[in-house]
Amino acid sequence: MTDLLYSEEEEALRAAVRDLLTDHCAPADVIVRTESDAPHDVRLWKTLADGMGLAGLLVPEELGGQGATHREAAVVLEELGRAVAPVPYLTSAVVATEALLECGAGDLLAELASGTTIGVLAVGLHTAPGAGFPVVRLEGGALHGELTAIADATVADVLLVPADDGGLYAVPASATTITAQVSLDLTRPVAHVALEGVRGAHRLGDAEPAVRRALHAAAGLLASEQLGVADWALTETVRYLKERKQFNRPVGGFQALKHRLAQLWLEVVSLRAAARAAADALATGEDTDITVVVAQAYAAPVAVRVTEEALQLHGGIGMTWEHPVHLYLKRAKADSIAYGTAGTHREALAGLTGLQAP
């Protein structure tokens, strides 16, 4: 039976990541950083990668990784979501890593696992697992083309680029022109990538299965990030409403608000079960397809709703730039498009369960 709890080791991992983020990733600093030229926190990334070896969680030990499973990666993502940490964990340590695992690209995997190299799959963040994706042209041994909405590309060292010959190519970021796009989610910005005749790119393997596997794992684990985002928003809102007084009493004592918060709690509890189920299914390989689409179809609307409610229930302060709730709302909304919308996942579910459209 699916194990939906957290093991002691997983709780220890959570505590370590949370401590680190408490010390090094305060919301106020994240806000300041988003307005600079370098929205990513590269130092934090190095600490997570060098200090804790998190970049290599999903990489087998013989390739320099930790040989852990998606269950542990999910716990890390919960905490990173709770801090809206601007680090390329999901994009490099999960998505690019899964693509490389599919291609058996040992050397590059080892580099990603050590955190010395940041890898990014050059497929738009909005792409659902199994959906079509743009490719670049391979002409006379050189890659040409433009790709958009590539998450975390501005901090990438290497891009994994699908080409029209069906191959996936490793392209050094320095060989391309990467332009940050003005992004809704300030903590996971997307970029435009131009390849103007890149020669000598290494062919890693077939793009189709690698991209499919990468996006499938991404969709499943994204639910854990969304859980972290939603959990922060609920916890913070409850805390605030116990303190905030109007009409001579804490506003959290008014039943209309208590019921809304209790309802959100129920959704977060359910999201936790769905996210755990997806992480466990990815780890064991059992019943993965349905569990992942269920988690993704459920997670996005919940994370968006909880962050929207958090903003509303904070009143005026919630609308300000200085209060971090907007970071979470923006992340939740961008996440609701990332790796396929809830509707796209429901359509996939219809196919998997024989519940076809009219």
Added chain:
Amino acid sequence: MTNAEELICRTRELLKEHPPAGTARLDFLRARFDAGLAWVHYPEGLGGLDAPRSLQAVVDAELEAAGAPDNDPRRIGIGLGMAAPTILRYGTREQRQRYLRPLWTGEEVWCQLFSEPGAGSDLAALGTRAVREDGSSSGTGGAGGGGDWVVNGQKVWTSSAHLARWAILITRTDPDVPKHQGITYFICDMTDPGVEVRPLRQITGEAEFNEVFLTGVRIPDSRRLGAIGDGWRVAQTTLMNERVSIGGMRLPREGGMIGPVARTWRERPGLRTHDLHQRLLKLWVEAEVSRFTAERLRQQLAAGQPGYEGSGMKLAFARLNQEISGLEVELRGEEGLLYDDWTMRRPELVDFTGRDAGYRYLRSKGNSIEGGTSEVLLNIVAERVLGLPPEPRTDKDVAWKDLAR
């Protein structure tokens, strides 16, 4: 002390000694209880083996594969889900010995005499009086006296009262203290003189619940559960277990109300519309997530971690059942205009998933009322789980007899 292999051995032994094919149903169930394989987490001698609760699944799988009869938990839900854990926790040795076995085998059905016309959500306001026969009973504490208790009052919405041999009953024994304090909990014999059960016909056409009038009912003190005046605390055990048992059932995928509507969708393409498709998929996802959430709750309970998910599960279960069954009535179109049977009957079981869509739709309306309304459960989550301020109260320090009524 007991691990999965030992339990499997024991189960196979039971099956060997009492082959299901050649054993009467009740004999098999009694033997299973005596082997400690009824509810393995219960104590030895009381149908269990003090084993981890999670290992019950191992036993159940083994018995199911062998085609063994089960104890029809749907028919005896109140006994299993609510009376049993309360008797286990607060019952004396004699009480546990007397009641648990026939409760589990289904030989004796239980009902719950809690709600009253004037005390529903505000259950602690109840007014059914129990007075010690020698008249010296009203004081709290002490087991003094020794005479029977005499009960007078009216209960309402009592599911299965017409089938029940026993009832869990809460009464007012001390009107001079605030309402939560003067309550005492009893086991009531439904066959005693003075107990009158009248059917209440409900929205579905049949009468699965009743009014119960208690007139001079004598209950010996040996059927008191817990201390005099401590009934509210005892009742909490019942209520917490009630919520878990309503919302926390183990179901396979598509095992709840979503199952029939998904089957209809697959079998009858002519009924499909785009709007219904979107709603169906959304509810399918929510039903699946709620299945995971209930499973997570069970795993937490088995691991001994306190889980507040119990109240949450009941909330989710009620809303989902209502939305799914409502969708199914619409999906059926012309057939949705019909109903299977309005005959007034007094059914043997509370049937959430059987019968037609229209029945399911109407019956599920009770899911957000029975066992605590959704509004009250949201209050509980907000206050106990999230720690939000309690509702302002005017009744806390007032003696029950002085409360405005």
